[in-house]
Amino acid sequence: MRARVMRGALTAALAACLLTACALSAPSSSPSATRQPTSSASSPTPTPPPDPAVDAVAAMSVTEQAASVVMGHIPGTDPATLRAYMQSAPQGAPLGGFILMGGNIGADAAQVRALSDALTLDPALPPLIAIDEEGGVVRRLPWDTLPGGQGLHAFDLTQTEQVFAQRAALIAETGANVNFGIVADVPADASSFIYSRALGADPDSASSRVTAAVDGEEGVVLSTLKHFPGHGAAPGDSHHSIPTTAMTLQQWQAGDARPFVAGIDAGAELLMFGHLAYTAVDAAPASLSARWHEIARDELGFDGVTITDDLGMLTASGVPEHQDPVSNAVAALRAGSDMVPMVAGSTAETAPQMVAGIVSAVDDGRLGADRLRDAAERVMRLRMQAAAGR
Structure with a gap:
């Protein structure tokens, strides 16, 4: 369900509740009416509706919860190998996600669909x-000849929405259900590495096209906004370093935040956190920053799945404390991320090691069991949404 629909429903429900409460508590117009004492027993607290995701995660072991928040990757197009990989975590716990890269793409959509089917251990989930x-410059499907990024700057919003709708259909044909495809960064200038990929060169144009992109993908694939809080202000490429900026929170709110706000309001289901540091807000990269996760949740109202950019990029940054993907995964979850993908440098053993490391962190108290459970529930809701065909 789209965020704006959920907020509208919540507003309506609260309004109805308030009106009902007013009607029940209004004094009688009769002068002889006597005010009666209020009994707490007469106003029982409404029972919240059941949440299938909560129930499903409650039935899972800690190992299964840990596996469900790991998005793994290995190259190759052999369905049997990929299927075995998805259940390679300790105790055979199935991984919650997989990211398709160029090495997984066959000659056509049907071949990729066969691989996606192999990755799906349980079609019901x-x-x-x-x-x-x-x-444009970032695509995995060779047959996707639609424009992207800078190539859309001359398109109006209707055309932009149509392009994303057409691309979403191409993705759905492969069996993928999530697109990491909406670049909400606002590049500082044309020299930025993100410039050719950004949907707009300024906050206004970027915001409008981000909204159109989310609208275009709606109902076909799950939309992802990236790279929060934005690469534009931080010079450098996070594939090789941790870009840094001294931009203040107030400056960010007035500019680079706006495309992310637009995408969240449009209902994007995932928010990808970048490996970049706004030192005036937090010295840590946003992907490992509890403060930036708090901003996304409490100030921007994002209630979907938070996911890091590829944790392999952190290990390639050259920063000593970020060389262990297991430690990076635990730190990201502790900060508030719900899902941790690992691509660069990933082997068949990496995801199982991450799962084991997350379980160990829960056991020794470095990661709260409730934080892992919350992450697993958010991921579970999205998987159930994918299963329902959106």
Whole structure:
């Protein structure tokens, strides 16, 4: 369900509740009416509706919860190998996601669909199968010839929405259900590495096209906004370093925040946190920052799945404390991320090691059991949404 629909429903429900409460508590107009004492027993607290995701996660072991928040990757197009990989975590716990990269893409959509089917151990609860399909310079499907990024700057909003709808259909044909494809960064200038990929060169144009992109993907694939809180203000490429900026929170709110706000209001289901540091807000990269997760949740109202950019990028940053993907995964979850993908440098053993490391962190108290459970519930809701065909 889209965020704006949920907020509208909540507002309506609260309004109805308030009106009902007013009607029940209004004094009688009769002068002889006597005010009666209020009994707490006469106003029982409404029972919240059941949440299937909560029930499903409650039935899972800690190992299964840990596996469900890991999005793994290995190259190759052999369905049997990929299927075995999805249940390679300790105790055979199934991984919650997989990201398709160029090495997983066959000659056509049917071949990729066969691989996606192999990744899906239980059709009633599919994993989150993601793909970086921005169009333009970042695409995994060779047959996607639609424009993206800078190529959309001359398009109006209706055309932009149509492009994303068409691209979403191409992705859905492969069996993938998540697109890491909406670049909400506002590049500082044309020299930025993100410039050719950004949907707009300024906050206004970027915001409008981000909204159009989310609207275009709606009902076909799950939308992801990236790279929160934005690469534009931080010079450098996070594939090789941790870009840093001294921009203040107030400056960010007035500019670079706006495309993310637009995408959240449009109902994007995932928010990808970048490996970049706004030192005036937090010295840590946003992907490992509890403060930035708090801003996304409490100030921007995002209630979907928070996911880091590829944790392999952190290990390639050259920063000593970020060289262990297991430690990075635990730190990201502790900060508030719900899902941790690992691509660069990933082997068949990496995801199982991450799962084991997350379980160990819960056992020794470095990661709260409630934080893991919350992450698993958010991921579970999205998987159930994918299973329902949105």
